[in-house]
Amino acid sequence: MNLSNVKLQFALTALGASLATGIAILSYQDHKRRIRAEALKKEVSLIPKTTRNIHLNGEVAFDESLIKEQLARNIAFLGEEGVEKLRKSFVIIVGIGGVGSWAALMLIRSGVSHIRIIDFDQVTLSSLNRHAVATHSDVGTPKVIALQKHLKEIAPWAKVEPIIELFTKESATKLLSGDANFIVDAIDNIDTKLFLLKYCHDKKLPIISSMGAGAKADPSRIQMSDISITIEDPLARTVRRRLKKMGVDSGITVVYSTEKPNVKLLPLGLFSRKLIMVVYIYICISVVLFYDLFSCIYIFMQKKIKYKMQEITRLYQTSDPESSLY
Template sequence: MLARSGVAKLRLVDFDYVTLSSLNRHATATLGDVGTPKVRCVQRALRQVCKWLDVEACVDIWRKEEGGRYLEGVDWVVDAIDNIATKVDLLHYCHAHDIKVFSSMGAGAKSDPTRVQISDISYTIYDPLARSVRRRLRVLGVASGIPVVYSTEVPGDVRLLPLPEAEFARGNVKELNVFDDFRVRILPVIGPLPSIFGLHIATYILCELAGRPIANPLPIKNRRKLYERLWRDLLTRESRLAGEQLNRLPIDEDDVSLIFEDVHLGRSVVPPHAVPTKAVLVRWDPREEVSVENVVVMEGREAERHVRECWDLGRRPGEVW
């Protein structure tokens, strides 16, 4: 869609080859292309559609040691890497060098197209790949500023496809890797989902290039309001317990996001860890100060009981819950 919409130059970087298992989602590959580099298939198809397009196909992998080898002079980078370490390295490099980058999270084991959304990496929820990427980027000092497409669909009981016994009999399965540390076995992917992810990315970038950016995607608005509410509720509760009006807390809205999304996964700390109808934050141990480690997610009624039992009656949280 980028080429069809007027983008004049594309550089495709991928080490992978077309396989039988990828034909269900590879729009430009045919049965005769099995064993062919994916970027060559895309290059051939795009040249048939857009004669003027300058498309460079690189059968290679981006490595952080080589830095900007494939990134010099680009307007946008689209990250669709599966390997988490390489994905994080690329996103961190682009962020550090002010290169615009859009990242795609995982479409594997997902089936509901209505759950696909665009947001900043800091506002992603329910996506295991996004969670891992977000945590690693935070360690590297990148908390936000990277747009992503992801699905809020909660992964079900989907397992890796078993390899036939014949494959094990032929030798070490790990030798099937194209590169070390890259997975061989795959999660099932329903054909349309990667395309839907790609259309989200293309639309976002085209709007940016046209000077009409999607400035504030809806999920970002909703999550920001949630974090603001959780922070204000916690401030009100702490003020009431302190007997005076407090103006600030030792944690901010970014910390609230970390507590709610990453630590508690949007669920109550109280077993069976249900998703709260109205989530609130509350200090877990009243003897300790408010901190990321000492603030938990609860349902409103659970928080009321927690305050009554642990603050008013002096019981330990472990005795109550």
């Protein structure tokens, strides 16, 4: 290759200049990102710890440009107006388990700036396989407090209201107050779920309800429809029938799956089989002993009654016949 060639030198110069320009632009963008990231970290660190811990209830003032940068991909997808509408929304989530915790997490990540999370239960080890954010350090902590702590780490400017309380008929008005834009039903107790749905239907409160998802794994079968037209979902069927008895035929949006779970019971282990055998033998022995005890009591009572009858007969026969006339 002859470097003295003018055209070749020009091409190499242009290529080198392009590479240098590209590297400079990328370096500048990376530098700007680092500066903005450091600014965000610094701003977060300036918030007093007493207002950043799990007891934080109020809103935190943040640089609007930093919030918009965090929500940049949301803005690109939903547009400025769409994200602004989300940020002004207020959502209440009842039930913060395997469904409610994920709903709350994604609402916050989507830009919703005000949510109320309601649940009376605590995080357990068995919760960790499905809860959106809970870790070992959260075990024993109320679910709403654990969730609030993690959500504030994601969006410190968001208002997260944790309420450690069981949803009941008596507390419904208080818990659902505030003119929410939407209520999410993620309750796993059917009686409580039915009351919440009936209450929202009667009060004309916008609600979306989660139906059964146990042992289902096909996301392509997930549907959203009115409760009146759900199919292939045992929980939805039960809810639909019981709501109809309560005077609600339609008007409630639900999320459900048309997938038919094909789950077989796991085979019993050796210990389980031995345990069942021991219980069976114990029941058999108990039945035999109870029968023997009952038989003994019956025979004893029979003999006692017979003895009493004989005693009465003997006394009657030995008594003065004339005295019985007076």
